[in-house]
Amino acid sequence: MLTLSENVKVLRQKATLNAVEHLDQGLYHYFKDTFHLDPSLSRSIVSFQANKTREIYRWYKFKEAFSASLVEYLLEKYKIVNGVILDPFADSGTALFAAIAKGINADGIELLPIGQQIINTKKILALEFTKDDFSTLKRWSLEQPWKKSELQIPLNELRITKDAYPEQTKEAIERYLGACEQENERVRTVLRFALLCILESVSYIRKDGQYLRWDYRSGRRQGKKPFNKGTILGFEKAICDKIDEIIFDLQTRGKQKPLFTSKHSKGTINLYGGSCLEVLPTIPTGTYDAIITSPPYCNRYDYTRSSRWFCCTGKNGS
Ligand SMILES: C[S@@+](CC[C@H](N)C(=O)[O-])C[C@H]1O[C@@H](n2cnc3c(N)ncnc32)[C@H](O)[C@@H]1O
Structure with missing residues (x-):
């Protein structure tokens, strides 16, 4: 039997979840026509587990991230070969390091110290x-x-x-x-x-x-x-x-080879520690050639099944 204050808490949680669900649906409908299925994106490309055979990615136990192969795939598919990309939810920096290995500069924003520490290391x-x-x-x-x-x-x-x-x-x-x-x-x-x-x-x-x-x-x-x-x-x-x-x-x-950067790589990483809600408004429009990211998600652990990632290209938002 719940107390009155516990009941109020449960009702508030339900209301918040409903509001999030509503926003999620709105977002889905807004972008519905731009979504498309890509059968070449198999579980083994998308999941962070694909990183586990790579140096450095296997050093720490971590699975709430996407794989370097996915980022490489997206860079190739959208022909991003230079310029600068952004991951506003950088976490362990998968997108950033995959980008600089191809000679592309990368900016990251990460709120949590653990992600910042992994990226800095x-x-x-x-x-x-x-x-x-x-x-x-x-x-x-x-x-x-x-x-x-x-x-x-x-x-x-x-x-x-x-x-x-x-x-x-x-x-x-x-x-x-x-x-x-x-x-x-x-x-x-x-x-x-x-x-x-x-x-x-x-x-x-x-x-x-x-x-x-x-x-x-x-x-x-x-x-x-x-x-x-x-x-x-x-x-x-x-x-x-x-x-x-x-x-x-x-x-x-x-x-044999550099850990992240290739011989001809000139990519550099710039990490902002803090919230993208505060950092993004300080960055001029048109700074980035692409945004590759996966946003925070609530109570979802299976990355391939339940999470989303985004890749937007073009300085003019195309
Ligand atoms: C799903 S993870 C991104 C995984 C990343 N793509 C990777 O492969 O390593 C989401 C990240 O967003 C960070 N985050 C949450 N809210 C944030 C905010 N307001 N600003 C910046 N980062 C935030 C979380 O700390 C978490 O590291």
Whole structure:
């Protein structure tokens, strides 16, 4: 039985969802005549899973994004070969990096710090990382300097993630963060990114859509069927494996091809951190040759089935 205030909340939620549905229908009808089916867009091209065989894209666990192949397909299909594109919901920057690899400049806008961090790390690795930085990364995997670090930087915890890590792991993470402070900004960014990539695997938590599921070993109250997430990795193994994976990909890049940019690539990335609602009005009309994006979507996780992406081309909006 719901209380009065809970009932009001439910009614408000329903009204908001109905309003969103109404707007969605309006948008659909407005663009209806421009939609067309493209049978060559298979699930394997569109889904972010297609990125998982590519360097860097497989470093972090992430699926709320589209694939680099889709962006490449769109650039080719609409003959976008130079100029500048925009992704106003840039997230992990798939559109931006696929574009600069083809020599096209790319602007991105991203609200959340996590997306900004992923993009900045990719940018550093693609364009700024030096040989010395690379050697430092190797040393970290071999010598594990955090073990001797006297500086511990306390892990910021929210109420919903409190006690997410075994005590020993939490201490190792805090020492790792402390040791990172000894390195230059480029290396520090990559090391912190490596940490970000392994946090779930060393925790009691598994992200399940927009929910967090807690393993029975966390001590948190369990439902009828206790949740067992399987192996919870030790910090050392997880972080060294991740750093080694990054090193392996960077080495492959050195021997074979650049990580993102091709030999003749001149593309650059410009990231605006913040809301596109505030940034877009400051950008002059006609700045972009194309917009390739996928907007935020509510409670939808299967990208291929339920999400939408857009590609608009032409400075005059054609
Ligand atoms: C579906 S994701 C885009 C995925 C991206 N195309 C990719 O492949 O990596 C939507 C992104 O929009 C961001 N976002 C939501 N509201 C925003 C706003 N007002 N301004 C900028 N970014 C926003 C979210 O943080 C999220 O990263």
